[in-house]
Amino acid sequence: MSCLEIIHTKIKPRIITRVWHRFQERLRHPRIRNLIASWLGLFRPHVDIPSCPDRLAELYKDGVTFFPQFLSRNEIEEIKLELEKYNCFDPWHREIGEFTYTQNPVGTHVGQIRLAATIEILHKLALDSRIIDVVTAYFGCKPYLDSIQAWWSFSGNDQPQEAENFHRDNDAIRFLKFFLYVTEVDDLNGPHIFVLGSHREAKLLERRRLNDEEVADTFGNHRIRSFTGKSGDAFIEDTYGIHKGQLPVIGKRLLVQFRYTTTESVFRSPLIVSTSRYYQPSRITSLLYE
Numbered sequence: 001m002s003c004l005e006i007i008h009t010k011i012k013p014r015i016i017t018r019v020w021h022r023f024q025e026r027l028r029h030p031r032i033r034n035l036i037a038s039w040l041g042l043f044r045p046h047v048d049i050p051s052c053p054d055r056l057a058e059l060y061k062d063g064v065t066f067f068p069q070f071l072s073r074n075e076i077e078e079i080k081l082e083l084e085k086y087n088c089f090d091p092w093h094r095e096i097g098e099f100t101y102t103q104n105p106v107g108t109h110v111g112q113i114r115l116a117a118t119i120e121i122l123h124k125l126a127l128d129s130r131i132i133d134v135v136t137a138y139f140g141c142k143p144y145l146d147s148i149q150a151w152w153s154f155s156g157n158d159q160p161q162e163a164e165n166f167h168r169d170n171d172a173i174r175f176l177k178f179f180l181y182v183t184e185v186d187d188l189n190g191p192h193i194f195v196l197g198s199h200r201e202a203k204l205l206e207r208r209r210l211n212d213e214e215v216a217d218t219f220g221n222h223r224i225r226s227f228t229g230k231s232g233d234a235f236i237e238d239t240y241g242i243h244k245g246q247l248p249v250i251g252k253r254l255l256v257q258f259r260y261t262t263t264e265s266v267f268r269s270p271l272i273v274s275t276s277r278y279y280q281p282s283r284i285t286s287l288l289y290e
């Protein structure tokens, strides 16, 4: 499997991006966020907006749309074998240093693969028109590919940490995340959990982690969905909606995630790599290439 050459590491978001982020993360009402995002979209270069009414209807109503078997068994196995070769780090405890996914230090919840953004097959996927069409239609303007990530979620811990608690993401004024399950995900090894429709509802808007009880009391258990799935299953989600990665009870979950935005985010990829042959700059702006 081929890797792209690293051109720069430790890329930081621009000052204007950081200032804008501080402002937009304080805008909490979904309707106001949508209005401003639509207005900002007018300043993006022209792009044809694809028609995918069913996907859009799902994303508007529920905040999520599913792609069962987005990748075949062989394709996902190839990606898994590749990702297993890489070292990980704990983004919440960087002082621990690097480790392999089979030997995660006691107490680690997450093992991020630092070099995920160098793996060309992930770029091919991130630029796949099945995703780009939906993202472009939802944004109503030309999207940015903001980051490519992959991480392990580990069992062995009693209490949830960080994104294992319910929360809303504030990554950008409008954004979507694509999630690809690389390992099979059942109820016990860390399914992604989402509150259907919460992305457009002005409830529990505070910038903080939320506890299970207040989420259930506010939205009702019937709207809290746990996404189990086979390896190769995928979904696109508006993670301004309330979500979490359930603390795994047994095993390990391996996930690939791409972030698409309408403006550069402060969480943008710190890696710049040589341009992928799959890149079509007329359709999307990638922040991962020079």
Ligand SMILES: O=C(O)CCC(=O)C(=O)O
Binding pocket: 153, 163, 169, 177, 191, 192, 193, 239, 243, 244, 245, 246, 257
């Ligand atoms: O690991 C998960 O399923 C949740 C990830 C998450 O919270 C996020 O990407 O914002």
